[in-house]
Amino acid sequence: MALKGGTGDDRRKRFEEEALPHLDALYTMAMRLARNPDDAHDLLQETALRAYRFFHQFEVGTNCRAWLLTILFNNFRNGYRKTSREQPASTAEDFEHKIEIESMRGNHAESNPETLLSGRGMEQEVEAALGKLPEEFCEALLLVDVEELSYQEISGVLNIPIGTVKSRVSRGRAMLREALTEYAKERGIIRS
Amino acid sequence: MDCDTYIDRYLSAHVDGELSGDETRAVEKHLAGCANCRVRYAEERAVKAMVRERARRYETPVQVRGSILAALDAVDSGARAGDRAGHADRPGFSVIRRARLWLPVALAAAAMFAFVMLHGGNVPPAGAVPAFDSALERYEIFNAHFVPNVPSASPADISDAYLGHKMPGLLWNLQPSGYRLVGGRLERLDDGSLAAFTFYRGEEGTILCAFMKAHGMQMPEGATQIVAGHNYYKYKGYSVCLSYYPRGDFICVLVSRKTMPYFIQDILGSSL
Ligand SMILES: [Zn+2]
Numbered sequence: 001m002a003l004k005g006g007t008g009d010d011r012r013k014r015f016e017e018e019a020l021p022h023l024d025a026l027y028t029m030a031m032r033l034a035r036n037p038d039d040a041h042d043l044l045q046e047t048a049l050r051a052y053r054f055f056h057q058f059e060v061g062t063n064c065r066a067w068l069l070t071i072l073f074n075n076f077r078n079g080y081r082k083t084s085r086e087q088p089a090s091t092a093e094d095f096e097h098k099i100e101i102e103s104m105r106g107n108h109a110e111s112n113p114e115t116l117l118s119g120r121g122m123e124q125e126v127e128a129a130l131g132k133l134p135e136e137f138c139e140a141l142l143l144v145d146v147e148e149l150s151y152q153e154i155s156g157v158l159n160i161p162i163g164t165v166k167s168r169v170s171r172g173r174a175m176l177r178e179a180l181t182e183y184a185k186e187r188g189i190i191r192s
Numbered sequence: 193m194d195c196d197t198y199i200d201r202y203l204s205a206h207v208d209g210e211l212s213g214d215e216t217r218a219v220e221k222h223l224a225g226c227a228n229c230r231v232r233y234a235e236e237r238a239v240k241a242m243v244r245e246r247a248r249r250y251e252t253p254v255q256v257r258g259s260i261l262a263a264l265d266a267v268d269s270g271a272r273a274g275d276r277a278g279h280a281d282r283p284g285f286s287v288i289r290r291a292r293l294w295l296p297v298a299l300a301a302a303a304m305f306a307f308v309m310l311h312g313g314n315v316p317p318a319g320a321v322p323a324f325d326s327a328l329e330r331y332e333i334f335n336a337h338f339v340p341n342v343p344s345a346s347p348a349d350i351s352d353a354y355l356g357h358k359m360p361g362l363l364w365n366l367q368p369s370g371y372r373l374v375g376g377r378l379e380r381l382d383d384g385s386l387a388a389f390t391f392y393r394g395e396e397g398t399i400l401c402a403f404m405k406a407h408g409m410q411m412p413e414g415a416t417q418i419v420a421g422h423n424y425y426k427y428k429g430y431s432v433c434l435s436y437y438p439r440g441d442f443i444c445v446l447v448s449r450k451t452m453p454y455f456i457q458d459i460l461g462s463s464l
Contacts, residue, residue: 012268023260027252041256048260052267126246144208145243151210170204177239 015055022065023048025147026072032142033076047072066153069143073157129179137172144169193222198229207236258348262361318414318425324432326381327402327445330389331430335398338391340375350376350390359388360403360442369458370394399458402445406436409443416452424456431455 026047030040051058051071058067130138136158143154151169155162193202202219205211211219223230318324342353347363350373355361357378366373371392381387381404388403411434415423422435433446433455448455 012264015264023252023257024249027256028248028250031250037253041259044252044256045260045263049263049267052264123246123248126242127248130243130247141243142247145240146247146249148244151205151208166205166210169208170200173204173207173236173239176243177235180239180242 011052011055015052018058018064019048019051019055019068022068025065026068029069029072029142029147030076032138033072043072043076046075050075063149063153065147066149066157069147069149070157073139073159125180125183129176129183132179133172133175137168137175140165140168141172141176193218195222195226195229198222198226199232203232203236206233207240255346255348258351258361262351262355265355265361318412318427318432321412321425321427323402323404323409323443323445324425324427324434324447326387326404327400327432327447328428328430330379330402331398331400331447334377334389334391334400338374338377340377342376342378344373344375347373353378354388354403357386357388359386360444363390364392364401364446364459366392366394366399366458370396371399371458394458397448397450400447402447403442404445406441406443417456422459424452426452433459 023044027040027044030043030047031037034040034043047068051068054071058064130141133141139158140154143149143157144151149157151162151165154165158165160168198219202211202215206216206219223233340350343349347365351361351363353376359378363373371394374391374393377389377391379387379389385405385407387405390401392399392401411423412425415425415434417424422433425432425434429449431448431450431452433444435444436442446459448458450458
């Protein structure tokens with residue numbers, strides 16, 4: 001294996017400075033995609049190793065987190081997707097149906113009433129709502145809101161046109177808003 | 193611009209700061225005259241903020257982080273060995289290249305099977321191998337009584353301790369084969385060099401892994417099987433597995449009392 005982009009020590013140092021600070025972000029995404037710690041570990045490790053081997057291809061000055069997430073998603077699509085895990089809702093209709101059932105069950109953790117706008121104590125609800133989003137909407141939302149990537153960067157990470165990013169974010173957020181509003185109503189935080 | 197156009201086409205991009213200058217001016221003009229859309233905009237921002245602040249984030253477990261660093265080490269040392277010897281990509285090292293702190297033995301087992309070479313029935317016995325004798329001697333002592341002398345609460349602790357003494361930080365994961373990691377010991381051998389001993393206990397037996405300085409040691413004759421760079425020997429009534437750490441500076445000797453087929457099965461993982 002020929003080393004490119006400088007000596008090994010130099011590559012290691014740069015990798016530790018530029019890439020490893022994003023490890024938690026990658027692990028978080030790996031946990032969301034793989035849905036269990038063992039597979040997340042495998043996915044993260046494969047991603048880190050591949051990124052390290054191809055670190056010479058990373059363009060200095062671009063968003064390293066976006067570059068790493070691109071590798072993570074590629075790895076995931078190329079073999080870490082598990083078939084046994086619980087399938088999330090695949091259509092908007094499914095999603096609404098699931099939300100409805102969830103609301104009727106009323107099984108959310110108790111927390112102090114707050115307004116939807118301040119959002120305190122909404123962790124459970126946010127997770128529940130995200131978990132029921134169609135996968136591709138959820139991924140787009142997390143990349144823009146949590147990882148703070150631009151639509152352009154997300155287009156690269158997910159390998160989809162920028163217009164598709166835009167519509168997934170838009171529809172995903174609308175569904176999320178609906179679900180959170182539903183939860184908030186149910187808890188008496190806001191009135192319908 | 194009317195309300196539907198704003199909400200359907202611009203709202204989320206507006207909140208995400210993804211509108212062009214012209215688009216921004218157009219939506220601001222609409223919002224200035226539309227209280228409903230101003231509320232809608234505030235809600236959209238709240239949803240975005242909620243995802244940003246409330247979506248669960250995970251911290252990388254220490255063990256996972258440690259194993260990734262160990263895997264990077266393996267790439268580094270593989271690259272250095274390759275620079276020197278020019279054959280770092282030979283199949284025997286693939287396991288250690290892919291290694292994590294817990295070597296995922298089962299992972300590569302299927303691929304390894306292709307490399308299994310069964311030697312004929314007339315295998316010459318392995319001659320005296322001092323490194324094996326050192327490992328065997330410890331194996332017997334540890335079977336009777338093993339006391340770790342490095343922090344052994346987790347594989348990462350052991351790995352850190354080894355690395356801290358410039359020993360390989362890779363550990364075998366024998367869990368899929370039913371072995372529990374008992375702990376690690378660093379000891380000086382008769383020649384004064386340091387060796388790292390990791391001891392595993394299963395329901396049907398024990399395995400000792402010894403990392404020792406290679407001192408230019410050649411692969412001894414008489415291996416009963418060679419599986420992807422790991423040489424297996426029947427030696428003085430024990431089953432022994434010998435491999436080189438990619439750096440070339442260390443050997444890894446695994447010892448068990450199990451018979452050869454079962455020992456190999458344990459090492460390769462239960463999937464074989
Ligand atoms: Zn309006």
